[in-house]
């Protein structure tokens with residue numbers, strides 16, 4: 033066992049404070065990673081607060097992890113000491129089922145979350161990236177392209193793949209009108225990725241305060257959802273609308289922005305049920321769907337795509353002792369556009 037340093041919440045809604053814990057000794061198929069940066073996802077806040085009722089404490093959040101390999105087990109073939117790597121939202125999965133072969137392992141019951149999951153064969157929680165190092169099976173470690181800096185690349189491991197996967201699945205590209213609802217950590221990655229795929233991208237934000245940024249990041253249009261006229265102007269417009277918001281919304285009003293056969297994809301994860309009127313769907317054969325992160329294979333594909341297009345997140349770097357303030361600011365939509373912890377400050 034090796035001692036690890038990190039930050040943890042000891043119970044629901046408690047502040048994060050310094051925490052020391054044990055990481056396992058590497059097995060033959062493990063990679064040991066010195067964590068350099070970790071992005072701060074809104075899911076970290078839901079999980080610390082036990083908003084989805086599944087948290088295990090103490091909780092060391094963090095699933096947008098980048099770092100450098102410091103050691104590898106004897107059976108590891110794809111990584112060596114010094115490699116620049118990333119870890120996303122899960123660190124193990126069901127390896128026997130057909131879904132693994134389909135590269136859809138994120139949708140299988142055997143998924144082990146990077147933090148607040150159960151360590152395989154134990155009743156201890158997994159501990160995430162707000163820490164100095166971690167030990168991860170080779171099959172769940174990603175390569176970071178050489179041209180991407182480790183700090184701004186960290187949010188690709190969750191925010192990036194969470195938008196890349198539905199954009200690809202619903203075929204965002206030339207001729208497709210894509211709306212991104214919410215210009216936060218996930219949303220701003222959706223703007224960059226959708227634009228790079230060649231789609232016509234519209235941001236739907238609460239106000240126009242981030243309009244200039246949105247257009248600079250690749251949006252073609254930017255509308256305020258606080259303006260009722262937006263819903264009249266854009267009715268029946270989009271092939272795809274990706275909702276990154278977890279607050280209460282008028283879901284029917286957003287469904288009405290889809291054209292015939294359009295899809296609204298839920299990636300933001302509200303803590304309350306979503307009220308939907310059947311007649312927001314039926315008269316235009318619309319789809320309301322969900323999407324969760326992406327497989328390991330698709331995450332590597334996304335990282336390589338970002339390497340080719342020079343895409344990283346817009347970040348605000350913080351020291352680890354600023355994490356509680358960062359959460360408070362995210363709850364006020366006051367972040368442009370992702371906090372990333374510099375782990376050298378631990």
Ligand code: NAP
Pocket residue numbers: 072073074075076078190191194213214215216217218219236237238239242276277278279280298299300301302323324325362363365367369
């Ligand atoms: P974030 O950075 O806090 O962004 C959320 C955005 O939602 C805000 O920037 C804001 O955009 C908008 N918003 C906030 N409050 C709102 C309100 N009351 N009404 C309307 N819009 C509001 O969060 P994030 O890290 O992007 O995560 C967003 C959600 O996705 C979270 O629920 C998270 O748990 C979930 N998530 C899901 C997956 C998945 O696999 N499906 C993966 C990661 C995260 P504007 O200021 O532009 O309005």
Ligand code: ZN
Pocket residue numbers: 073074075076095121190191
């Ligand atoms: Zn996340």
